[in-house]
Amino acid sequence: MSNPLDKARTLFVSGNAHFEAGRLEAALADFDAALAHSPGRPSLLVNRGATLCRLARWEEALPTLQAAAQVDPDHADAWAAMGLAQQALGQWAAATESLQRAHALGLRDGALCLALADCQMRLERPGAALAAVDQALAADASLAEAWSLRGNLMREAGRLTEAAAAFDQALVHGGHPELHRFYLASVRSGEPVPPHPPRAYVESLFDDYAPDFQQHLLQDLKYQAHSRLLAPILAEGRRWPLALDLGCGSGLCGQLLAPVCDAVDGVDVSRVMVEQATASGDYRRVHHADLLPFLTASESLADLIVAADVFIYVGALDDALPAAAQRLAPGGILAFSVEQADPGHDLQLRPSLRYAHGRAAIERLATSCGLSVRALWAAAIREDQRQPVMGWYALLQRSDGAQAAS
Numbered sequence: 086m087s088n089p090l091d092k093a094r095t096l097f098v099s100g101n102a103h104f105e106a107g108r109l110e111a112a113l114a115d116f117d118a119a120l121a122h123s124p125g126r127p128s129l130l131v132n133r134g135a136t137l138c139r140l141a142r143w144e145e146a147l148p149t150l151q152a153a154a155q156v157d158p159d160h161a162d163a164w165a166a167m168g169l170a171q172q173a174l175g176q177w178a179a180a181t182e183s184l185q186r187a188h189a190l191g192l193r194d195g196a197l198c199l200a201l202a203d204c205q206m207r208l209e210r211p212g213a214a215l216a217a218v219d220q221a222l223a224a225d226a227s228l229a230e231a232w233s234l235r236g237n238l239m240r241e242a243g244r245l246t247e248a249a250a251a252f253d254q255a256l257v258h259g260g261h262p263e264l265h266r267f268y269l270a271s272v273r274s275g276e277p278v279p280p281h282p283p284r285a286y287v288e289s290l291f292d293d294y295a296p297d298f299q300q301h302l303l304q305d306l307k308y309q310a311h312s313r314l315l316a317p318i319l320a321e322g323r324r325w326p327l328a329l330d331l332g333c334g335s336g337l338c339g340q341l342l343a344p345v346c347d348a349v350d351g352v353d354v355s356r357v358m359v360e361q362a363t364a365s366g367d368y369r370r371v372h373h374a375d376l377l378p379f380l381t382a383s384e385s386l387a388d389l390i391v392a393a394d395v396f397i398y399v400g401a402l403d404d405a406l407p408a409a410a411q412r413l414a415p416g417g418i419l420a421f422s423v424e425q426a427d428p429g430h431d432l433q434l435r436p437s438l439r440y441a442h443g444r445a446a447i448e449r450l451a452t453s454c455g456l457s458v459r460a461l462w463a464a465a466i467r468e469d470q471r472q473p474v475m476g477w478y479a480l481l482q483r484s485d486g487a488q489a490a491s
């Protein structure tokens with residue numbers, strides 16, 4: 086009869102075979118059984134943790150991997166897997182430390198360096214992120230994700246030629262075509278400007294941003310679009326039966342509108358933002374949808390439609406503005422803010438990945454969809470590097486003769 090160590094070894098080997106073949110539950114069962122025969126053995130703990138990581142059971146993986154690293158602090162794979170679990174859980178500082186330990190112990194593969202770069206970027210350490218991304222590319226120059234990250238670090242640093250070169254490489258190595266053409270158009274003049282950003286990009290941008298959104302926007306960026314846009318509407322001192330808040334975000338407009346409206350409905354493309362706006366209690370209903378299909382899916386009319394700081398993530402308004410106009414009750418108001426384009430431009434995509442709109446284009450489009458310009462004024466939206474970012478604020482009114490959606 087074999088001793089417990091032999092049994093553990095046999096189970097370890099079969100667990101590894103299951104793992105390699107992608108039979109992860111079977112692998113986990115073998116590693117658990119092996120640990121019952123040989124408790125605390127680092128190689129078993131690491132492989133159990135790595136299996137849990139592959140199963141995306143990150144929280145369960147962590148204690149196993151921590152135990153492995155405690156028993157054998159020089160086990161590079163334990164630190165690497167721990168770092169990946171911490172990264173998946175958004176524990177950026179802890180993940181950075183673990184990945185750096187693995188790196189110092191000799192693990193230098195592209196995926197590990199890329200994970201480290203991602204964590205450094207999340208911690209807003211662009212220099213360290215760039216160093217890690219360049220190590221990732223030195224290990225594997227075909228990593229599209231690393232080129233993409235390099236491009237975005239360069240874009241944010243204002244090094245636009247290098248950013249464009251990195252996005253070119255991301256495309257060459259299989260990076261998402263729509264996303265990287267959008268990135269390229271933001272940094273290289275002469276590239277065709279996509280009329281709209283990729284929807285998945287906007288969704289994930291705001292899903293990631295939502296937890297810190299209000300604090301960052303209001304305190305750090307001195308965001309004012311919601312209050313500036315709604316000030317003249319609130320000053321009217323009237324009640325609005327139904328308001329639609331397009332791209333409602335966490336609910337800053339809803340908070341201002343709820344006291345003067347019988348009902349406020351919100352819509353947002355980001356699921357996390359929808360959860361926050363719903364939790365605010367200021368909305369009758371918050372829909373998780375892109376604003377264009379949301380507007381065209383219904384014929385019910387609203388007295389007030391607002392879009393504060395939203396069209397800068399929509400791009401061309403040729404479809405959105407007429408769709409909003411068709412949802413306005415006679416005499417109803419469409420209120421929105423956009424960033425100002427440079428003189429002579431109708432639509433620009435900035436290196437900030439935000440669109441900017443021209444005043445003349447707004448006026449033309451308003452007229453073409455039966456809206457009269459009640460007010461159109463210039464004022465700051467927020468700050469960038471402590472400088473005001475100027476916008477256009479528009480109040481467009483549906484003239485009584487205009488046709489509602491047919």
Ligand SMILES: C[S@@+](CC[C@H](N)C(=O)[O-])C[C@H]1O[C@@H](n2cnc3c(N)ncnc32)[C@H](O)[C@@H]1O
Pocket residue numbers: 287288291310311331332333334335336337338352353354355358374375376377392393394395398399
């Ligand atoms: C800068 S935030 C502004 C949020 C809010 N209006 C405010 O003033 O606080 C932009 C919001 O628009 C949403 N958004 C962007 N494009 C959208 C689209 N096509 N459809 C619906 N929501 C969109 C984003 O998810 C985000 O919540």
